[in-house]
Amino acid sequence: PYFGCITGRYCNRIANGKFLLEGKEYQLAKNNGPHHLHGGNVGFDKVVWQAKEIRRDNAVGLELTRRSPDGEEGYPGNLDVTVRYLVTDNAELVIEYEATTDKTTHVNLTNHTYFNLGGIKGGTILDHELQLWAGSITPTDETLIPTGKIQPVKGTPFDFTASKPIGQDIARTGGNPSGYDINYVIDRQDGPGLPRAAKVRDPKSGRTLEVSTSEPGVQLYTGNFLDGSIVGKGGVAYQKHFGFCLETQHFPDSPNQPDFPTTALKPGQRYHSKTVYRFGTSK
Ligand code: GLA
Numbered sequence: 001p002y003f004g005c006i007t008g009r010y011c012n013r014i015a016n017g018k019f020l021l022e023g024k025e026y027q028l029a030k031n032n033g034p035h036h037l038h039g040g041n042v043g044f045d046k047v048v049w050q051a052k053e054i055r056r057d058n059a060v061g062l063e064l065t066r067r068s069p070d071g072e073e074g075y076p077g078n079l080d081v082t083v084r085y086l087v088t089d090n091a092e093l094v095i096e097y098e099a100t101t102d103k104t105t106h107v108n109l110t111n112h113t114y115f116n117l118g119g120i121k122g123g124t125i126l127d128h129e130l131q132l133w134a135g136s137i138t139p140t141d142e143t144l145i146p147t148g149k150i151q152p153v154k155g156t157p158f159d160f161t162a163s164k165p166i167g168q169d170i171a172r173t174g175g176n177p178s179g180y181d182i183n184y185v186i187d188r189q190d191g192p193g194l195p196r197a198a199k200v201r202d203p204k205s206g207r208t209l210e211v212s213t214s215e216p217g218v219q220l221y222t223g224n225f226l227d228g229s230i231v232g233k234g235g236v237a238y239q240k241h242f243g244f245c246l247e248t249q250h251f252p253d254s255p256n257q258p259d260f261p262t263t264a265l266k267p268g269q270r271y272h273s274k275t276v277y278r279f280g281t282s283k
Contacts (some may be wrong), residue, residue, distance in 0.1 A: 001226060001238075002112035005045030006083055007038045009068055009075050010263070011110040012183070012219060012252035015145045017074070019255035021264065022104055028074035033143060038112070040073030044081070045112070054084065059094070061086035070103065077103030077267075092278045099271035106263045107271045108250045114223060114243030115209060117202035120233045124241040125222065126167025129201045132160040134184035134218065138251050138260070142176070146253050146260075150185055158182060163199070166222060166244060179224035179241065183217045183251050194276060198246050206281045213248035213275040216261050221245040248275040 017028035017036035029040030038045065049064040061084055068079040079101050086094040097109045116122040137158050138146040153159040157169035158180075166180070173180055189195040194212040201208045211218070222244050228237040236242075254260040265271050 001114070001223075001230065002038060002045055004113045005111070006049075006064070006109065007112045007247070008044035008081070008107070008109045009039050009073065009079060010036070010106055010108045010255075011038055011112075011247060011249050012108065013037050013145055014106075015253050015256050019106065021076070021106070021255065024076075026074055026076060035143060035145065036073075042073065044068070044109070049083075054086070056086065058090065059086040059088040061094075075105050077101040077105040079105060079107065079265075081109070083109070090278070091280060092276050095275050095277075097271065097273040099265065100267075100269070101265050102267050104264060104266045106255045107265045108254070108263045109271075109273060110215075110219075110247040110249045111275065112245055112247060114245055115200070116243045117200060117207040117209060118205055120236055122202070122204075122242075124167070124239070125202075125244045126165065126170065126241055127203060128166050128244065129163045129203060130160050130166050130220075130244075131163040131199045132184050132218070132220070133187045133189065133196045133198070135161060135187055136185045138183045138185065138217070140182065140252075144181060144252070146183070146251060146257060148257050148259060153184075158184075160184075160220075163201070167241075170222065170241075175224070177224040177240070179222040180220045180244075181222070181224055183219050183249070185217055185251075186213070186215070194274065197248060200244070200246075201282060206283055208280045208282050210278040210280070211246050211248065211275065212278075214273055215248040215250060215275065217249050217251045219245065219247035219249055219252075221247065248273070
């Protein structure tokens with residue numbers, strides 16, 4: 001289920017695991033029916049990274065580095081990746097991602113943490129109140145591949161522009177298994193600071209989580225595939241909807257969608273992405 005991991009080289013799906021890049025067709029590993037998901041059979045979540053401690057004025061953390069070799073899971077180019085996790089004095093978890101390549105490739109990195117603001121024994125997250133700074137989604141077909149459209153959420157169960165419980169309209173989302181598993185297009189926000197993507201509040205504990213990001217999209221995934229077969233901390237079996245993910249990202253299947261922001265990275269360019277998870281409390 002990708003609990004807590006770095007997801008890459010390309011998080012989310014690439015249709016049929018294929019793309020055309022600079023005139024050459026690449027075939028990636030197919031690990032999700034006919035499609036490529038979260039980097040393939042051995043994605044960035046299933047490898048050992050080099051780790052070192054980092055200390056900054058207001059933060060401590062971990063710097064993870066790794067070279068993803070040319071051809072890994074079918075991707076072109078040696079990709080040198082750095083991911084930094086920082087815990088700040090401001091109750092934030094900051095994740096910074098950087099990458100460079102020696103051949104043009106596609107990169108899309110995220111973190112796949114499942115949150116439950118009620119704690120390990122919190123049950124489902126259906127009562128958590130969610131607000132998203134996103135007026136549209138990239139709708140998908142039944143295999144979760146984007147159709148290429150950008151669709152306003154107004155008047156649909158996908159509308160979180162005003163805060164509402166995650167479970168309020170979840171029965172009307174469709175899909176198999178049912179629940180939210182969709183990429184939101186984050187609203188353009190001018191002004192200083194990272195754009196806001198989401199705010200979540202657990203009404204029982206009053207705990208809050210705010211997410212801001214440099215990425216254009218965020219996948220809202222409500223743990224639809226969890227079925228109780230995995231037992232975690234405190235002997236708790238993770239049932240459907242026991243956690244939610246807010247995976248900041250470029251849009252799924254961008255390599256095959258010319259109208260989506262590009263995920264191509266060329267030699268000499270530097271991939272950079274930053275997401276801040278800020279924790280708090282409110283009555
Ligand atoms: C992402 C996908 C989901 C699912 C989970 C992992 O969030 O969008 O469809 O694959 O990862 O279970």
